[in-house]
Each structure stands twice: as C-alpha cells, then as structure tokens.
Amino acid sequence: DTAVSQTPKYLVTQMGNDKSIKCEQNLGHDTMYWYKQDSKKFLKIMFSYNNKELIINETVPNRFSPKSPDKAHLNLHINSLELGDSAVYFCASSRQGSSYNSPLHFGNGTRLTVT
Amino acid sequence: GENVEQHPSTLSVQEGDSAVIKCTYSDSASNYFPWYKQELGKRPQLIIDIRSNVGEKKDQRIAVTLNKTAKHFSLHITETQPEDSAVYFCAASIGSSASKIIFGSGTRLSIRP
Numbered sequence: 321d322t323a324v325s326q327t328p329k330y331l332v333t334q335m336g337n338d339k340s341i342k343c344e345q346n347l348g349h350d351t352m353y354w355y356k357q358d359s360k361k362f363l364k365i366m367f368s369y370n371n372k373e374l375i376i377n378e379t380v381p382n383r384f385s386p387k388s389p390d391k392a393h394l395n396l397h398i399n400s401l402e403l404g405d406s407a408v409y410f411c412a413s414s415r416q417g418s419s420y421n422s423p424l425h426f427g428n429g430t431r432l433t434v435t
Numbered sequence: 436g437e438n439v440e441q442h443p444s445t446l447s448v449q450e451g452d453s454a455v456i457k458c459t460y461s462d463s464a465s466n467y468f469p470w471y472k473q474e475l476g477k478r479p480q481l482i483i484d485i486r487s488n489v490g491e492k493k494d495q496r497i498a499v500t501l502n503k504t505a506k507h508f509s510l511h512i513t514e515t516q517p518e519d520s521a522v523y524f525c526a527a528s529i530g531s532s533a534s535k536i537i538f539g540s541g542t543r544l545s546i547r548p
Contacts, residue, residue, distance in 0.1 A: 361541045362538075362540055363479065363524060364538075368535065410479070421467035421536065423484060424469070424481070425481075
C-alpha cells in the first residue's frame with residue numbers, strides 16, 4: 321500500500337493550459353503539503369493544510385490553487401501554465417501537533433513539463 | 436529571513452571513508468531537524484532526525500549532531516558504501532508553528548569505488 325500517492329506521475333502540457341495534480345494519503349495524518357522541486361533540486365514549500373484548513377501559503381502565484389476536500393486529500397490546480405512551472409511537484413503528509421513536528425512522508429512526485 | 440544553508444553542494448568520497456554534510460539555520464525557534472536522502476528519480480526519504488533537546492543521535496552508520504548555540508547541525512556517514520550515493524537534504528522547522536519545514540539546497544554525494 322502506497323502511503324502517499326499522487327497522480328499523474330508525468331504531466332506534459334502546453335503553455336496556457338490548466339491542469340490538476342491529485343494527492344491522497346492513507347496514514348491518518350492531519351497535515352498535508354505541496355513542495356516544488358526545480359531543476360537545481362531545490363525543494364521549496366508551497367502550501368500546507370491542517371485538517372482541511374490552509375495554514376501556509378508561500379508567496380505562490382495565485383494561478384496555483386490547492387484544495388483539500390478532506391484531511392486525506394490535497395489537490396493542486398494550476399491555471400494558465402507557464403514555462404517556469406516546469407518542475408517536480410511533491411505532495412507530503414505528516415502528523416503534527418500544535419508544537420510538535422514529525423517526519424514528512426513524500427509521494428513519488430509529479431513531473432510537470434510545460435512546452 | 437527563514438533560511439537553511441547547506442554545504443558542500445557536491446561531495447565525493449572514497450568507498451569506506453566518512454562523509455560530513457553541514458547545515459546552518461537562522462530561526463532560533465527551530466526545534467526539529469530532519470535529514471532526507473533522495474536517489475535519482477525518487478522521492479526524498481527520511482534517514483534520521485533530531486530534536487532540539489538532544490545534541491547527538493546515531494543510527495548505525497549515520498549520525499547527526501546539533502549545536503543550538505551556533506545554529507549548526509551536521510550529518511555524518513561512516514564506512515560509506517556505493518548505495519550511499521544520492522542527494523542529501525537537511526531541513527529545519529520554522530517558527531513556533533509545527534507545520535513548516537524548509538530544506539537546505541542539497542548535497543550530491545558520490546561514493547568512489
């Protein structure tokens with residue numbers, strides 16, 4: 321059983337299109353994240369949700385809109401795709417308390433290529 | 436601002452030798468420091484973590500040390516093996532919130548046979 325699963329694994333699309341990436345976790349975690357990994361391998365946090373509530377939004381363009389229908393799912397919708405959006409997007413989840421951190425569990429990533 | 440710096444960016448060591456990767460962080464409220472290993476084309480996976488109430492932690496060939504005063508933490512891999520070749524990321528929790536973890540820029544470790 322995959323703990324954090326995201327689909328699709330690969331996404332090739334043209335500039336200007338709108339696309340979505342889906343993520344689901346079966347670990348019972350209450351916090352989920354989206355990270356972006358660019359070609360230089362930098363891992364940058366984009367969003368964090370705790371129990372379906374947005375708690376971190378890291379100056380990401382508003383073309384990116386996360387949606388969490390329940391605490392096991394966090395989807396990412398991207399409007400008007402640009403060349404610079406090409407990257408690997410990782411979903412992750414963790415069990416967090418109000419002041420307690422625990423490890424992030426990552427999905428296998430979605431490689432987005434915008435042409 | 437919030438920052439985790441990681442050095443070196445690349446590291447090549449002879450098989451059997453030790454490897455050390457160093458990180459510094461800027462937020463004095465940081466209290467959780469995980470290390471992740473990412474093999475080519477794969478997802479980052481936790482290899483070891485340390486909390487601010489501990490100065491050192493060891494798990495077989497891997498150890499992490501933390502100096503809270505200097506805001507430094509380091510990863511030590513002993514008796515390196517070919518399968519240790521990967522990109523390693525340090526990370527730190529930021530602020531009083533338990534939900535934000537930011538990553539260093541990564542170290543590409545190569546083990547020479």
